[in-house]
Amino acid sequence: MSLKSLQNGDEVLRKGPWMPEEDEILVEYVRQFGARDWSSIRTKGLLPRTGKSCRLRWVNKLKPDLKRSGCKFSPEEEKLVVEMQAKLGNKWAKIASCLPGRTDNDVKNFWSTRQKRILRALQRPKMPSGSTDASADTSDLSKDPSLTNFGAFQVHNPCGAAPLIGSAMGPHFLFAEDGDNEFREAVATDIRHCHMHRHHVHTFNSLEADDILNSHKLLKPLSIGDMIPYTIEKDHLLNTMGKELVETKPTTYLHVQPLSVAFPCANMASRNTRSIKRRPRSRRDVRSSTILSCFEQPVVDSIDNCHMDGTATLLSEMNPNNFSYSNRPSHTTPIDSATSLQQNNNYLEFLLQSDGSLMQNNVQVFSPELNPLFLTNTHQWEKLPVLYSEDNSALYGGCNIKEVDSCSPDSVITNFTPDVFDSLEPLNSTPPEWWVVH
DNA sequence: AACATGCGCAACCGCTCGGAT
DNA sequence: CATCCGAGCGGTTGCGCATGT
Numbered sequence: 001m002s003l004k005s006l007q008n009g010d011e012v013l014r015k016g017p018w019m020p021e022e023d024e025i026l027v028e029y030v031r032q033f034g035a036r037d038w039s040s041i042r043t044k045g046l047l048p049r050t051g052k053s054c055r056l057r058w059v060n061k062l063k064p065d066l067k068r069s070g071c072k073f074s075p076e077e078e079k080l081v082v083e084m085q086a087k088l089g090n091k092w093a094k095i096a097s098c099l100p101g102r103t104d105n106d107v108k109n110f111w112s113t114r115q116k117r118i119l120r121a122l123q124r125p126k127m128p129s130g131s132t133d134a135s136a137d138t139s140d141l142s143k144d145p146s147l148t149n150f151g152a153f154q155v156h157n158p159c160g161a162a163p164l165i166g167s168a169m170g171p172h173f174l175f176a177e178d179g180d181n182e183f184r185e186a187v188a189t190d191i192r193h194c195h196m197h198r199h200h201v202h203t204f205n206s207l208e209a210d211d212i213l214n215s216h217k218l219l220k221p222l223s224i225g226d227m228i229p230y231t232i233e234k235d236h237l238l239n240t241m242g243k244e245l246v247e248t249k250p251t252t253y254l255h256v257q258p259l260s261v262a263f264p265c266a267n268m269a270s271r272n273t274r275s276i277k278r279r280p281r282s283r284r285d286v287r288s289s290t291i292l293s294c295f296e297q298p299v300v301d302s303i304d305n306c307h308m309d310g311t312a313t314l315l316s317e318m319n320p321n322n323f324s325y326s327n328r329p330s331h332t333t334p335i336d337s338a339t340s341l342q343q344n345n346n347y348l349e350f351l352l353q354s355d356g357s358l359m360q361n362n363v364q365v366f367s368p369e370l371n372p373l374f375l376t377n378t379h380q381w382e383k384l385p386v387l388y389s390e391d392n393s394a395l396y397g398g399c400n401i402k403e404v405d406s407c408s409p410d411s412v413i414t415n416f417t418p419d420v421f422d423s424l425e426p427l428n429s430t431p432p433e434w435w436v437v438h
Numbered sequence: 439a440a441c442a443t444g445c446g447c448a449a450c451c452g453c454t455c456g457g458a459t
Numbered sequence: 460c461a462t463c464c465g466a467g468c469g470g471t472t473g474c475g476c477a478t479g480t
Binding site: 443450 | 461463464465467468470471472473475476477480
Binding site: 015016017018052053056058061104106109110112113116117161 | 445446448449450451459
């Protein structure tokens with residue numbers, strides 16, 4: 001056992017791993033004097049350790065009721081950590097206070113390990129089978145217990161390690177299934193970094209999603225295309241998002257969209273990309289999802305002026321006569337599909353021009369249907385084909401709704417872990433082109 | 439079997455905060 | 460009010476074990 005020590009005047013302070021005898025002395029000290037005045041342990045000559053070291057040893061290892069070392073975090077604990085981290089940030093002590101038997105160090109180490117595991121999975125990509133590289137490697141993610149709940153995805157990058165989207169600036173997504181409008185999942189990141197005034201497109205983490213959905217369910221089920229007056233959720237948001245954040249954007253609408261994905265994409269013409277794909281787990285997985293975005297009133301107005309954003313393209317193809325706007329502001333009207341391309345462009349421009357913050361953060365939030373290029377019906381987990389052919393036209397218009405549903409664009413992120421974007425490194429200054437494939 | 443690499447965890451370090459003086 | 464000092468927090472490091480080659 002390595003044991004460091006340092007000379008401090010006449011006394012030698014021990015560092016490094018604790019020996020059982022030291023633990024016994026420390027436990028006896030706490031029994032007699034309580035868990036305080038740690039420095040006096042050294043001044044009394046009981047242990048040649050700093051008070052700081054003694055306190056740490058007690059808090060992290062010797063305190064009663066701690067879960068034994070090596071005791072894995074349960075799925076419930078993991079879920080709680082993920083949710084609280086999304087809300088509080090790295091307030092490990094605060095988070096640990098909600099997890100009996102866990103210390104801040106436990107939570108911190110758990111989170112760090114988890115982040116590294118996800119990052120490794122993203123940065124150690126292999127080419128899909130059917131291409132020139134090996135088959136997809138899901139080992140890292142498949143080890144993640146949370147993925148039994150949330151599924152898996154992977155990023156492929158023929159060019160090597162893949163810088164992805166910004167870490168703390170990652171988007172929040174809300175998803176609702178078409179049928180029951182039940183939110184299934186969120187890609188949760190730190191709400192503090194998703195300030196609407198900067199981003200215009202606002203998304204929410206899973207806890208907030210629940211609140212919003214629960215609130216809205218009181219009125220009616222959600223449908224794609226709904227615009228939910230923000231005031232409906234204001235009280236709920238007040239509770240979940242903090243007073244300051246809510247009060248700075250009083251005239252916001254929640255906009256229910258098909259699932260959007262976030263990706264920097266400077267050059268859509270390039271075919272040399274990485275892609276995100278996921279492993280379908282069941283038929284249920286490939287059902288469409290929806291995403292809630294939140295727009296400030298001016299943004300809503302701009303959308304209204306073009307009557308609809310890019311969402312309309314796909315939706316109007318799906319069922320142009322059955323497009324629900326029931327919760328949109330009364331002055332808005334549905335669009336016809338003939339104008340959808342222009343509206344796509346409007347929406348794209350809106351995204352690109354929304355003060356540039358989206359691109360600043362190397363995160364672009366697109367609806368997949370903004371550009372049919374992103375839609376393909378051929379991508380299966382088991383036999384990933386060439387993601388894009390050299391022939392754009394083969395992909396353009398190559399999907400109808402049925403085909404999309406077989407592996408819908410929505411499904412890409414449906415199974416992301418709640419915090420997956422947290423772990424990703426920001427793009428460097430000259431990112432290679434990449435985008436998300438469904 | 440030997441070596442390399444990956445991984446998790448315990449402990450340390452530097453900093454901030456707040457109470458005492 | 461300023462300073463000191465202990466306690467606590469979050470980030471980082473390094474060790475030892477596990478796994479892969």
